[in-house]
Amino acid sequence: MQSSDPALPGFFTAPSAKSPDYRAPIDRARPLGSDDTSLSLFLKSGHLMPKEDPLGPDQPSRPLVCTRCHSLRHYGRVKNPSSENLLPDFDFDHMVGPKMVSPAGARSVVLMVVDAADFDGSFPRKVARLISSSIEKNSRAWKEGKPGNIPRAVLAVTKIDLLPSSISPNALEDWVRKRARVGGVSKLTAVHLVSAVRNWGVRNLVDRVRDLVGVRGNVWVVGAQNAGKSTLINSMARCVGDKVSHLTEAPVPGTTLGIIRMEGILNGKAKLFDTPGILHPYQITTRLTQEEQKLAHMSKELKPRTYRIKPQHSVHIGGLVRVDIEKSSVDSIYLTVWASPLVPLHMGKTENAAILIETHFGQQLQPPIGDKRVQELGKWVRKEFNVTGESWDRSSVDIAVAGLGWCAIGLKGEALLGIWTYDGIDVLQRSSLIAERATIFEEAGFTHSKIVFKADSEANKLKHRKLEKKLTGSAAATGTLDEAIRM
Ligand SMILES: Nc1nc2c(ncn2[C@@H]2O[C@H](COP(=O)(O)OP(=O)(O)OP(=O)(O)O)[C@@H](O)[C@H]2O)c(=O)[nH]1
Numbered sequence: 001m002q003s004s005d006p007a008l009p010g011f012f013t014a015p016s017a018k019s020p021d022y023r024a025p026i027d028r029a030r031p032l033g034s035d036d037t038s039l040s041l042f043l044k045s046g047h048l049m050p051k052e053d054p055l056g057p058d059q060p061s062r063p064l065v066c067t068r069c070h071s072l073r074h075y076g077r078v079k080n081p082s083s084e085n086l087l088p089d090f091d092f093d094h095m096v097g098p099k100m101v102s103p104a105g106a107r108s109v110v111l112m113v114v115d116a117a118d119f120d121g122s123f124p125r126k127v128a129r130l131i132s133s134s135i136e137k138n139s140r141a142w143k144e145g146k147p148g149n150i151p152r153a154v155l156a157v158t159k160i161d162l163l164p165s166s167i168s169p170n171a172l173e174d175w176v177r178k179r180a181r182v183g184g185v186s187k188l189t190a191v192h193l194v195s196a197v198r199n200w201g202v203r204n205l206v207d208r209v210r211d212l213v214g215v216r217g218n219v220w221v222v223g224a225q226n227a228g229k230s231t232l233i234n235s236m237a238r239c240v241g242d243k244v245s246h247l248t249e250a251p252v253p254g255t256t257l258g259i260i261r262m263e264g265i266l267n268g269k270a271k272l273f274d275t276p277g278i279l280h281p282y283q284i285t286t287r288l289t290q291e292e293q294k295l296a297h298m299s300k301e302l303k304p305r306t307y308r309i310k311p312q313h314s315v316h317i318g319g320l321v322r323v324d325i326e327k328s329s330v331d332s333i334y335l336t337v338w339a340s341p342l343v344p345l346h347m348g349k350t351e352n353a354a355i356l357i358e359t360h361f362g363q364q365l366q367p368p369i370g371d372k373r374v375q376e377l378g379k380w381v382r383k384e385f386n387v388t389g390e391s392w393d394r395s396s397v398d399i400a401v402a403g404l405g406w407c408a409i410g411l412k413g414e415a416l417l418g419i420w421t422y423d424g425i426d427v428l429q430r431s432s433l434i435a436e437r438a439t440i441f442e443e444a445g446f447t448h449s450k451i452v453f454k455a456d457s458e459a460n461k462l463k464h465r466k467l468e469k470k471l472t473g474s475a476a477a478t479g480t481l482d483e484a485i486r487m
């Protein structure tokens with residue numbers, strides 16, 4: 001906490017100094033002005049009714065928050081992005097990890113929160129590994145007669161409102177369990193599919209967690225930055241009757257800064273903790289600015305954008321990813337992009353793709369926003385994937401890009417894909433999450449979007465200005481503008 005700069009995090013106003021005669025008897029007959037210095041003295045002594053809450057007596061009072069949280073809650077951004085670097089990184093390995101898996105003491109439930117629309121990118125592999133190894137270690141200790149609490153792992157897949165409503169919950173749960181095994185969880189006590197903003201499945205989750213933790217245990221809500229932990233806890237609190245959102249939630253990675261104990265959700269003396277998100281540097285969002293994150297952020301039910309694409313053709317997803325169909329045993333492939341609709345796409349011949357990075361990245365292909373940002377995102381590198389499929393009608397495999405979304409591939413045959421993105425961003429192949437695709441296909445060239453329209457008109461204006469300059473230059477040399485135009 002600091003009281004010197006209101007723009008920096010942790011700002012608070014220091015309380016006024018105590019009056020030396022604060023214990024003196026109160027003269028209740030004296031009328032008080034609003035700026036009266038003894039006002040606080042009266043309030044502290046309980047002799048003055050506090051000002052009425054503007055929300056009215058039946059409304060819950062809003063929680064008091066710092067300026068950083070105020071900005072995140074009301075404007076969806078941090079007040080001072082440059083000062084975020086001054087905040088210490090959250091050290092999961094020391095602050096939460098050991099407490100979560102301690103063999104002695106209170107029972108521990110680890111609620112892993114994963115974003116359904118970025119499952120592999122947001123899956124907390126570090127937590128999964130820690131839980132799996134602790135289950136083994138603590139079971140051995142217990143057999144030897146030592147304390148051996150086994151942490152219970154509950155997986156909450158949140159934001160399922162972002163997936164198309166046609167998806168079957170059973171198929172989704174099956175898919176989730178398989179992916180969780182790949183992610184490193186050997187034993188899951190429960191899997192819950194929820195939407196915190198729609199309150200889907202939250203009541204069942206609360207009941208399950210209450211059962212597992214009993215009246216004395218601890219629940220640790222953990223997951224990647226921006227996975228939706230705080231929003232889920234607020235939704236759990238609403239389920240049990242809380243009317244205000246105590247925890248700050250925002251579409252910005254790294255919103256929660258410390259471990260926060262939430263009251264009122266569990267029974268007895270059981271405790272529930274919200275924790276700061278774990279940094280996954282391989283999620284593309286961690287490299288983007290706040291404005292760029294807004295473009296990549298998925299906030300509504302995703303709609304498929306499908307291409308029927310031939311070998312030697314490429315699809316760009318903003319200026320972040322390029323998918324090349326390098327070789328294929330079949331003439332065409334169905335490629336469906338599942339990502340934020342604010343990210344524009346482009347499809348064209350691979351031989352022309354290389355110049356797009358110089359001419360259109362940062363402009364028609366955003367994010368990144370602006371030419372300078374392209375270099376800042378890192379080295380543009382290629383990874384290759386061999387994909388196979390058995391049907392034209394449905395997507396068989398996904399190429400998932402951490403933090404951005406995924407491309408679903410439908411084909412009857414084999415293909416070699418070259419995936420280009422910035423060095424260090426996680427790209428992986430998995431079985432398809434959603435088999436369906438769009439009924440109307442996207443055409444070659446850029447998709448229609450405000451970004452492309454704006455970048456095009458800027459480019460046209462620039463061209464026009466250059467031409468005008470050239471013309472006036474030649475007019476000055478030769479005579480009139482009319483003559484120059486006629487030249
Ligand atoms: N559509 C949708 N969005 C959600 C859901 N849950 C959370 N979000 C959004 O996801 C973003 C991140 O939510 P938070 O709850 O702040 O995420 P967090 O995991 O606490 O993030 P950190 O504190 O940074 O670790 C916010 O914009 C939320 O509105 C959900 O169920 N559906």
Ligand SMILES: [Mg+2]
Nearest residue numbers: 229230255256
């Ligand atoms: Mg949070």
